[in-house]
Amino acid sequence: MTGLRGKLSQTLAVHREPVSEFDPTLPIRAKRGDEQAFIRIVEFYYPRCLRFARNMLGSEHDAEEAVQDTFVRLHDSFSRFREDARFDPWLFRILANRCRSLMARNRRHRSVIEYGELPANAAAEPEVGADWAEEVRVVLDSLPAEQREAFLLRHVEDMSYEDIAVMTGAGLSALRMRVKRACDALRARLTEVSHNER
Amino acid sequence: MNDERDELIDRVVETLAEAPPVRSGAVARVLMAVRAAGARRVPFWRRAAWWAEDTNVSARAAGLLIAASLAVGFVMRGSVSDLGDAPSTPVATDIPLQSAANRGAESRMMPVALVFEQPNATSVAVVGDFNGWDPNATPMERVGAKGPWSATVLAAPGRHTYAYLVDGATLVTDPLAPKAPSADFGGDASVMMVRTP
Numbered sequence: 487m488t489g490l491r492g493k494l495s496q497t498l499a500v501h502r503e504p505v506s507e508f509d510p511t512l513p514i515r516a517k518r519g520d521e522q523a524f525i526r527i528v529e530f531y532y533p534r535c536l537r538f539a540r541n542m543l544g545s546e547h548d549a550e551e552a553v554q555d556t557f558v559r560l561h562d563s564f565s566r567f568r569e570d571a572r573f574d575p576w577l578f579r580i581l582a583n584r585c586r587s588l589m590a591r592n593r594r595h596r597s598v599i600e601y602g603e604l605p606a607n608a609a610a611e612p613e614v615g616a617d618w619a620e621e622v623r624v625v626l627d628s629l630p631a632e633q634r635e636a637f638l639l640r641h642v643e644d645m646s647y648e649d650i651a652v653m654t655g656a657g658l659s660a661l662r663m664r665v666k667r668a669c670d671a672l673r674a675r676l677t678e679v680s681h682n683e684r
Numbered sequence: 685m686n687d688e689r690d691e692l693i694d695r696v697v698e699t700l701a702e703a704p705p706v707r708s709g710a711v712a713r714v715l716m717a718v719r720a721a722g723a724r725r726v727p728f729w730r731r732a733a734w735w736a737e738d739t740n741v742s743a744r745a746a747g748l749l750i751a752a753s754l755a756v757g758f759v760m761r762g763s764v765s766d767l768g769d770a771p772s773t774p775v776a777t778d779i780p781l782q783s784a785a786n787r788g789a790e791s792r793m794m795p796v797a798l799v800f801e802q803p804n805a806t807s808v809a810v811v812g813d814f815n816g817w818d819p820n821a822t823p824m825e826r827v828g829a830k831g832p833w834s835a836t837v838l839a840a841p842g843r844h845t846y847a848y849l850v851d852g853a854t855l856v857t858d859p860l861a862p863k864a865p866s867a868d869f870g871g872d873a874s875v876m877m878v879r880t881p
Contacts, residue, residue, distance in 0.1 A: 522821070524718075525795070525836050528711050529825060533703045540704050549704070554714050561718045622699045641689070641697045669693050680692055 513573045517564045524564075528557055534643070535581050541638050542585040544627045548592070552584040559584070572649065579653040582635060589631060618679065625675045629668055636661050637668035708797075711836050715795035793838040794878050798846075800824065800833045800858065805850045812846025814839040817869075819849050841880045845873035 508530050515523035535556060539549035559580050567576060626634055639645045639653070640661075647658050654661070689697075802808055808824040814837055815821035824833035833848075845866040848856045857863055858874035866873035 521793070521838055525711075525715060525838070528714055529834075529836065532711055532714065533706050536704050536706060536710075537701070541700050546704065550707075550710070554717050557714045558717050558721045562721065618695075619699050622696050626700070638700065641693070642700045669689075672696055673690075673692055676692060676696065680695065 510573075513564075513567060514569050517567050517569065524561060527560075531577060532557075535577070538578070538581060538638060538643060539585055541623075541626065541642065542582075542631075542634060543588060543592075544623060548588050552581065552588050555584045556581045574645065575649040575653045578639065578643070578645070582639075582653060585635075586631065621676060621679045622672075625672055628675075629671055632656075633664045633668040633671070636664035637672075640665050708799075712795045712797040715836060715838075719793070719795070792840050792880070794841060794880065795836050796839055796876060796878060797836050798824070798834065798858075800848050802833060802848070802850055802856070803830045805833070807851055808833040809849045809852075810835050810837055810846060811849050811855075812837070812839075812844055812873075813866075814844050814846070819852070824848075839876070839878045841878050844876050844878060845869060846876065847873050 509526070512523045512527050512530075516527055532553065535553045536549055539552040539556075540546060543549050543552060556577070560577060563580070567573075626637075629637070635654070636650060636656075639650045640647065645653075647661050650656075650661050651658055656664075798810055800808060809819050810822040810824060811817045811819055822835050822837055824835040826833055845864065846858070847869060848858065850856050855869075857872065861874040861876060863872040864875045865871070
Protein backbone atom coordinates (compact mmCIF):
# COMPACT_ATOMS: atom_id res chain seq x y z
CA MET A 487 0.00 0.00 0.00
CA THR A 488 1.49 3.31 -1.02
CA GLY A 489 0.89 6.95 -0.21
CA LEU A 490 -2.08 7.81 1.94
CA ARG A 491 -3.46 4.27 2.07
CA GLY A 492 -0.43 3.26 4.10
CA LYS A 493 -0.72 6.23 6.43
CA LEU A 494 -4.41 5.63 7.01
CA SER A 495 -4.04 1.97 7.85
CA GLN A 496 -1.50 2.95 10.49
CA THR A 497 -3.54 5.73 12.02
CA LEU A 498 -6.90 3.97 12.05
CA ALA A 499 -6.31 1.56 14.88
CA VAL A 500 -9.47 2.79 16.63
CA HIS A 501 -12.70 1.69 14.96
CA ARG A 502 -15.18 4.56 14.51
CA GLU A 503 -18.86 4.05 15.14
CA PRO A 504 -21.27 6.15 13.06
CA VAL A 505 -22.43 9.25 14.95
CA SER A 506 -26.16 9.06 15.57
CA GLU A 507 -26.44 10.98 18.87
CA PHE A 508 -26.29 14.77 18.95
CA ASP A 509 -22.94 16.03 20.20
CA PRO A 510 -23.79 18.81 22.71
CA THR A 511 -20.54 20.62 21.93
CA LEU A 512 -21.61 21.23 18.32
CA PRO A 513 -23.50 24.51 18.99
CA ILE A 514 -20.53 25.93 20.90
CA ARG A 515 -18.13 24.91 18.15
CA ALA A 516 -20.47 26.32 15.50
CA LYS A 517 -20.74 29.57 17.44
CA ARG A 518 -16.95 29.81 17.35
CA GLY A 519 -16.92 29.51 13.59
CA ASP A 520 -16.48 25.75 13.08
CA GLU A 521 -18.31 25.29 9.77
CA GLN A 522 -18.20 21.50 9.97
CA ALA A 523 -20.01 21.68 13.32
CA PHE A 524 -22.67 23.88 11.73
CA ILE A 525 -23.13 21.36 8.92
CA ARG A 526 -23.59 18.56 11.46
CA ILE A 527 -26.24 20.65 13.25
CA VAL A 528 -28.12 21.18 9.99
CA GLU A 529 -27.88 17.48 9.11
CA PHE A 530 -29.07 16.42 12.56
CA TYR A 531 -31.92 18.90 13.01
CA TYR A 532 -33.19 19.27 9.44
CA PRO A 533 -35.67 16.33 9.54
CA ARG A 534 -37.04 17.35 12.95
CA CYS A 535 -37.39 21.00 11.97
CA LEU A 536 -39.09 19.96 8.72
CA ARG A 537 -41.56 17.81 10.66
CA PHE A 538 -42.48 20.66 13.01
CA ALA A 539 -42.77 23.17 10.15
CA ARG A 540 -44.90 20.83 8.04
CA ASN A 541 -47.20 20.14 10.97
CA MET A 542 -47.49 23.86 11.69
CA LEU A 543 -47.88 25.05 8.10
CA GLY A 544 -49.57 22.07 6.42
CA SER A 545 -47.48 22.49 3.29
CA GLU A 546 -44.23 20.78 2.30
CA HIS A 547 -43.11 23.77 0.26
CA ASP A 548 -43.74 26.32 3.00
CA ALA A 549 -42.11 23.98 5.53
CA GLU A 550 -38.92 23.74 3.46
CA GLU A 551 -38.85 27.53 3.13
CA ALA A 552 -39.30 28.01 6.88
CA VAL A 553 -36.57 25.52 7.73
CA GLN A 554 -34.12 27.03 5.26
CA ASP A 555 -34.78 30.54 6.61
CA THR A 556 -34.35 29.20 10.13
CA PHE A 557 -30.87 27.85 9.49
CA VAL A 558 -29.83 31.04 7.71
CA ARG A 559 -30.96 33.06 10.74
CA LEU A 560 -29.39 30.57 13.10
CA HIS A 561 -26.05 30.97 11.35
CA ASP A 562 -26.33 34.77 11.44
CA SER A 563 -27.27 34.90 15.11
CA PHE A 564 -25.01 32.21 16.57
CA SER A 565 -22.86 34.91 18.17
CA ARG A 566 -25.81 35.66 20.47
CA PHE A 567 -26.21 32.04 21.58
CA ARG A 568 -25.34 31.71 25.28
CA GLU A 569 -23.06 28.73 25.73
CA ASP A 570 -24.75 27.68 28.96
CA ALA A 571 -28.21 27.76 27.32
CA ARG A 572 -30.02 24.74 25.91
CA PHE A 573 -29.88 24.57 22.14
CA ASP A 574 -33.24 23.01 21.26
CA PRO A 575 -35.45 25.82 22.61
CA TRP A 576 -33.23 28.41 20.97
CA LEU A 577 -33.40 26.76 17.56
CA PHE A 578 -37.13 26.07 17.79
CA ARG A 579 -37.85 29.64 18.84
CA ILE A 580 -36.33 30.81 15.56
CA LEU A 581 -38.25 28.12 13.67
CA ALA A 582 -41.57 28.89 15.38
CA ASN A 583 -41.12 32.59 14.58
CA ARG A 584 -40.47 31.75 10.93
CA CYS A 585 -43.60 29.60 10.85
CA ARG A 586 -45.69 32.42 12.34
CA SER A 587 -44.34 34.85 9.75
CA LEU A 588 -45.19 32.46 6.93
CA MET A 589 -48.68 31.88 8.33
CA ALA A 590 -49.24 35.64 8.45
CA ARG A 591 -47.99 35.98 4.87
CA ASN A 592 -50.27 33.16 3.73
CA ARG A 593 -53.25 34.76 5.51
CA ARG A 594 -52.62 38.00 3.64
CA HIS A 595 -52.23 36.08 0.40
CA ARG A 596 -55.48 34.17 0.97
CA SER A 597 -57.38 37.37 1.71
CA VAL A 598 -56.37 38.65 -1.71
CA ILE A 599 -57.42 35.51 -3.63
CA GLU A 600 -60.42 34.63 -1.52
CA TYR A 601 -62.52 33.63 -4.51
CA GLY A 602 -61.78 30.57 -6.61
CA GLU A 603 -61.24 26.99 -5.57
CA LEU A 604 -60.73 26.32 -1.89
CA PRO A 605 -57.72 24.29 -0.86
CA ALA A 606 -58.37 20.61 -0.20
CA ASN A 607 -57.87 20.96 3.56
CA ALA A 608 -60.26 23.89 3.96
CA ALA A 609 -63.19 21.75 5.04
CA ALA A 610 -64.37 22.59 8.56
CA GLU A 611 -65.21 19.00 9.39
CA PRO A 612 -63.29 15.93 8.34
CA GLU A 613 -65.07 13.56 5.96
CA VAL A 614 -65.89 10.27 7.59
CA GLY A 615 -64.04 7.38 6.01
CA ALA A 616 -61.14 9.44 4.66
CA ASP A 617 -57.55 8.53 5.46
CA TRP A 618 -56.73 8.85 9.17
CA ALA A 619 -53.52 10.80 8.65
CA GLU A 620 -55.32 13.21 6.37
CA GLU A 621 -58.05 13.67 8.97
CA VAL A 622 -55.51 14.39 11.67
CA ARG A 623 -53.92 17.08 9.53
CA VAL A 624 -57.25 18.67 8.68
CA VAL A 625 -58.20 18.92 12.34
CA LEU A 626 -54.72 20.09 13.30
CA ASP A 627 -54.88 22.84 10.67
CA SER A 628 -58.23 23.98 12.05
CA LEU A 629 -56.79 24.60 15.53
CA PRO A 630 -55.76 28.13 16.50
CA ALA A 631 -52.04 28.56 15.76
CA GLU A 632 -51.09 28.96 19.44
CA GLN A 633 -52.82 25.70 20.36
CA ARG A 634 -51.33 23.84 17.42
CA GLU A 635 -47.86 25.14 18.26
CA ALA A 636 -48.11 24.24 21.96
CA PHE A 637 -49.52 20.77 21.21
CA LEU A 638 -46.80 19.96 18.67
CA LEU A 639 -43.98 21.21 20.84
CA ARG A 640 -45.23 19.38 23.93
CA HIS A 641 -46.33 16.06 22.49
CA VAL A 642 -44.70 15.61 19.09
CA GLU A 643 -41.38 17.35 19.77
CA ASP A 644 -41.50 16.14 23.39
CA MET A 645 -40.38 19.44 24.92
CA SER A 646 -40.93 20.37 28.54
CA TYR A 647 -43.36 23.14 29.39
CA GLU A 648 -40.44 25.09 30.81
CA ASP A 649 -38.60 24.96 27.48
CA ILE A 650 -41.76 25.91 25.57
CA ALA A 651 -42.25 28.85 27.92
CA VAL A 652 -38.72 30.03 27.20
CA MET A 653 -39.38 29.64 23.47
CA THR A 654 -42.75 31.27 23.20
CA GLY A 655 -42.73 33.74 26.09
CA ALA A 656 -46.08 32.37 27.27
CA GLY A 657 -46.71 31.41 30.91
CA LEU A 658 -46.80 27.78 32.03
CA SER A 659 -50.49 27.88 32.88
CA ALA A 660 -51.37 29.37 29.53
CA LEU A 661 -49.34 26.71 27.75
CA ARG A 662 -51.00 23.88 29.69
CA MET A 663 -54.35 25.34 28.80
CA ARG A 664 -53.46 25.56 25.10
CA VAL A 665 -52.35 21.93 25.06
CA LYS A 666 -55.47 20.79 26.89
CA ARG A 667 -57.71 22.73 24.52
CA ALA A 668 -55.90 21.23 21.55
CA CYS A 669 -56.30 17.71 22.97
CA ASP A 670 -60.00 18.34 23.63
CA ALA A 671 -60.55 19.57 20.07
CA LEU A 672 -58.66 16.65 18.53
CA ARG A 673 -60.63 14.20 20.66
CA ALA A 674 -63.97 15.79 19.80
CA ARG A 675 -63.26 15.77 16.07
CA LEU A 676 -61.39 12.50 15.68
CA THR A 677 -63.11 10.06 18.03
CA GLU A 678 -65.76 9.20 15.46
CA VAL A 679 -63.21 8.87 12.66
CA SER A 680 -61.12 6.59 14.83
CA HIS A 681 -64.11 4.35 15.60
CA ASN A 682 -65.14 4.18 11.95
CA GLU A 683 -61.66 3.10 10.95
CA ARG A 684 -61.67 0.13 13.32
CA MET B 685 -54.14 20.34 34.77
CA ASN B 686 -52.34 17.40 33.24
CA ASP B 687 -51.66 16.58 29.63
CA GLU B 688 -54.57 14.13 29.46
CA ARG B 689 -52.90 11.78 27.02
CA ASP B 690 -55.12 8.86 26.10
CA GLU B 691 -55.18 6.24 23.36
CA LEU B 692 -56.58 8.60 20.73
CA ILE B 693 -54.09 11.39 21.46
CA ASP B 694 -51.29 8.82 21.44
CA ARG B 695 -52.43 7.75 17.97
CA VAL B 696 -52.55 11.37 16.78
CA VAL B 697 -49.04 11.97 18.11
CA GLU B 698 -47.78 8.81 16.44
CA THR B 699 -49.19 10.02 13.13
CA LEU B 700 -47.71 13.50 13.42
CA ALA B 701 -44.34 12.25 14.66
CA GLU B 702 -43.63 10.45 11.39
CA ALA B 703 -40.62 12.13 9.84
CA PRO B 704 -41.48 13.72 6.49
CA PRO B 705 -39.33 12.65 3.54
CA VAL B 706 -36.26 14.84 3.21
CA ARG B 707 -35.67 15.67 -0.43
CA SER B 708 -32.31 14.80 -1.90
CA GLY B 709 -29.85 17.65 -1.55
CA ALA B 710 -32.01 19.54 0.96
CA VAL B 711 -29.19 20.01 3.45
CA ALA B 712 -26.85 21.18 0.69
CA ARG B 713 -29.46 23.72 -0.43
CA VAL B 714 -29.73 25.05 3.12
CA LEU B 715 -25.97 25.42 3.32
CA MET B 716 -25.93 27.20 -0.04
CA ALA B 717 -28.52 29.64 1.29
CA VAL B 718 -26.40 30.20 4.40
CA ARG B 719 -23.38 30.84 2.20
CA ALA B 720 -25.34 33.24 0.05
CA ALA B 721 -26.44 35.16 3.14
CA GLY B 722 -22.80 35.84 3.90
CA ALA B 723 -20.15 34.12 5.95
CA ARG B 724 -20.03 35.07 9.60
CA ARG B 725 -16.87 36.57 11.03
CA VAL B 726 -15.94 36.32 14.68
CA PRO B 727 -13.74 39.16 15.93
CA PHE B 728 -10.27 38.36 17.21
CA TRP B 729 -10.93 39.64 20.75
CA ARG B 730 -13.95 37.31 21.08
CA ARG B 731 -11.94 34.30 19.93
CA ALA B 732 -9.28 35.20 22.49
CA ALA B 733 -11.91 35.34 25.24
CA TRP B 734 -13.23 31.90 24.23
CA TRP B 735 -9.71 30.52 24.22
CA ALA B 736 -9.19 31.89 27.73
CA GLU B 737 -12.41 30.19 28.87
CA ASP B 738 -11.40 26.87 27.38
CA THR B 739 -7.94 26.88 28.86
CA ASN B 740 -9.02 28.21 32.29
CA VAL B 741 -6.70 31.20 31.98
CA SER B 742 -7.70 33.95 34.38
CA ALA B 743 -9.26 37.06 32.88
CA ARG B 744 -6.34 39.17 34.01
CA ALA B 745 -3.75 36.81 32.51
CA ALA B 746 -5.73 36.58 29.28
CA GLY B 747 -5.94 40.37 29.09
CA LEU B 748 -2.20 40.71 29.60
CA LEU B 749 -1.54 38.06 26.97
CA ILE B 750 -3.79 39.76 24.42
CA ALA B 751 -2.20 43.14 25.14
CA ALA B 752 1.27 41.62 24.79
CA SER B 753 0.30 39.95 21.49
CA LEU B 754 -1.05 43.22 20.13
CA ALA B 755 2.09 45.07 21.21
CA VAL B 756 4.39 42.48 19.60
CA GLY B 757 2.29 42.56 16.45
CA PHE B 758 2.49 46.35 16.33
CA VAL B 759 6.29 46.32 16.75
CA MET B 760 6.77 43.45 14.28
CA ARG B 761 4.62 45.13 11.66
CA GLY B 762 7.48 47.45 10.74
CA SER B 763 10.16 44.77 10.74
CA VAL B 764 8.21 42.25 8.70
CA SER B 765 8.01 44.68 5.80
CA ASP B 766 11.81 44.71 5.78
CA LEU B 767 11.84 41.09 4.64
CA GLY B 768 11.28 42.44 1.16
CA ASP B 769 10.96 39.65 -1.39
CA ALA B 770 10.69 36.79 1.07
CA PRO B 771 8.47 34.09 -0.48
CA SER B 772 4.92 34.11 0.82
CA THR B 773 3.98 30.48 0.29
CA PRO B 774 0.50 29.76 1.64
CA VAL B 775 0.64 27.22 4.44
CA ALA B 776 -2.21 24.83 5.16
CA THR B 777 -3.35 24.84 8.78
CA ASP B 778 -5.36 22.47 10.93
CA ILE B 779 -8.29 24.88 11.00
CA PRO B 780 -8.53 26.05 7.41
CA LEU B 781 -11.81 27.95 7.69
CA GLN B 782 -10.43 30.16 10.42
CA SER B 783 -6.92 30.86 9.22
CA ALA B 784 -6.11 34.25 7.78
CA ALA B 785 -4.49 32.59 4.77
CA ASN B 786 -7.73 30.86 3.89
CA ARG B 787 -10.27 33.58 4.53
CA GLY B 788 -10.62 34.20 0.82
CA ALA B 789 -11.14 30.50 0.19
CA GLU B 790 -13.68 30.28 3.03
CA SER B 791 -16.01 32.69 1.34
CA ARG B 792 -15.83 30.59 -1.84
CA MET B 793 -16.34 27.19 -0.19
CA MET B 794 -19.28 25.28 -1.57
CA PRO B 795 -21.28 22.55 0.18
CA VAL B 796 -21.26 19.23 -1.63
CA ALA B 797 -23.65 16.44 -0.62
CA LEU B 798 -22.19 12.94 -0.93
CA VAL B 799 -24.26 9.77 -0.82
CA PHE B 800 -22.74 6.29 -0.76
CA GLU B 801 -24.43 2.88 -0.82
CA GLN B 802 -22.68 0.42 1.49
CA PRO B 803 -25.42 -1.51 3.30
CA ASN B 804 -23.13 -3.84 5.27
CA ALA B 805 -20.75 -1.20 6.60
CA THR B 806 -20.79 -0.20 10.26
CA SER B 807 -19.03 3.13 9.64
CA VAL B 808 -18.08 5.21 6.62
CA ALA B 809 -16.08 8.44 6.42
CA VAL B 810 -15.21 10.72 3.51
CA VAL B 811 -11.52 11.43 2.98
CA GLY B 812 -10.28 13.82 0.35
CA ASP B 813 -8.02 16.74 -0.41
CA PHE B 814 -10.72 19.09 0.94
CA ASN B 815 -10.35 17.67 4.47
CA GLY B 816 -6.66 16.85 4.36
CA TRP B 817 -7.48 13.13 3.92
CA ASP B 818 -8.28 13.10 7.62
CA PRO B 819 -10.25 9.91 8.46
CA ASN B 820 -11.84 11.63 11.47
CA ALA B 821 -12.86 14.87 9.77
CA THR B 822 -16.05 13.82 7.97
CA PRO B 823 -17.84 10.74 9.29
CA MET B 824 -20.94 9.88 7.26
CA GLU B 825 -24.40 9.38 8.74
CA ARG B 826 -26.57 6.46 7.78
CA VAL B 827 -30.05 7.25 6.43
CA GLY B 828 -32.23 4.60 8.07
CA ALA B 829 -31.13 1.17 9.30
CA LYS B 830 -29.78 -0.12 5.99
CA GLY B 831 -30.00 3.03 3.89
CA PRO B 832 -27.23 4.93 2.14
CA TRP B 833 -24.53 6.86 3.96
CA SER B 834 -24.50 10.61 3.52
CA ALA B 835 -22.38 13.61 4.43
CA THR B 836 -21.90 17.17 3.31
CA VAL B 837 -18.43 18.57 2.79
CA LEU B 838 -17.21 22.07 2.07
CA ALA B 839 -14.87 22.39 -0.88
CA ALA B 840 -13.47 25.31 -2.84
CA PRO B 841 -14.50 25.52 -6.50
CA GLY B 842 -12.26 23.35 -8.67
CA ARG B 843 -11.21 19.73 -9.00
CA HIS B 844 -11.00 17.52 -5.92
CA THR B 845 -10.05 13.90 -5.31
CA TYR B 846 -11.62 11.80 -2.59
CA ALA B 847 -12.61 8.30 -1.45
CA TYR B 848 -14.70 6.59 1.20
CA LEU B 849 -13.19 4.86 4.22
CA VAL B 850 -15.34 1.85 5.13
CA ASP B 851 -15.28 0.36 8.64
CA GLY B 852 -12.22 2.42 9.47
CA ALA B 853 -9.93 0.33 7.29
CA THR B 854 -10.99 -0.15 3.66
CA LEU B 855 -10.69 2.67 1.13
CA VAL B 856 -13.31 2.54 -1.61
CA THR B 857 -13.76 4.87 -4.55
CA ASP B 858 -17.14 6.39 -5.35
CA PRO B 859 -18.85 4.17 -7.96
CA LEU B 860 -20.81 7.20 -9.22
CA ALA B 861 -17.78 9.41 -9.84
CA PRO B 862 -14.99 9.36 -12.44
CA LYS B 863 -11.54 8.18 -11.33
CA ALA B 864 -8.12 9.72 -11.77
CA PRO B 865 -4.66 9.04 -10.36
CA SER B 866 -3.94 10.91 -7.14
CA ALA B 867 -0.53 11.22 -5.59
CA ASP B 868 -2.08 11.85 -2.16
CA PHE B 869 -4.23 8.76 -2.42
CA GLY B 870 -1.60 6.49 -3.85
CA GLY B 871 -3.72 5.23 -6.74
CA ASP B 872 -6.92 6.08 -8.58
CA ALA B 873 -9.22 8.27 -6.48
CA SER B 874 -12.71 9.57 -7.19
CA VAL B 875 -12.92 13.01 -8.74
CA MET B 876 -15.46 15.77 -8.15
CA MET B 877 -15.71 19.11 -9.87
CA VAL B 878 -17.05 21.89 -7.66
CA ARG B 879 -18.47 24.89 -9.46
CA THR B 880 -19.66 28.24 -8.23
CA PRO B 881 -23.45 28.70 -8.49
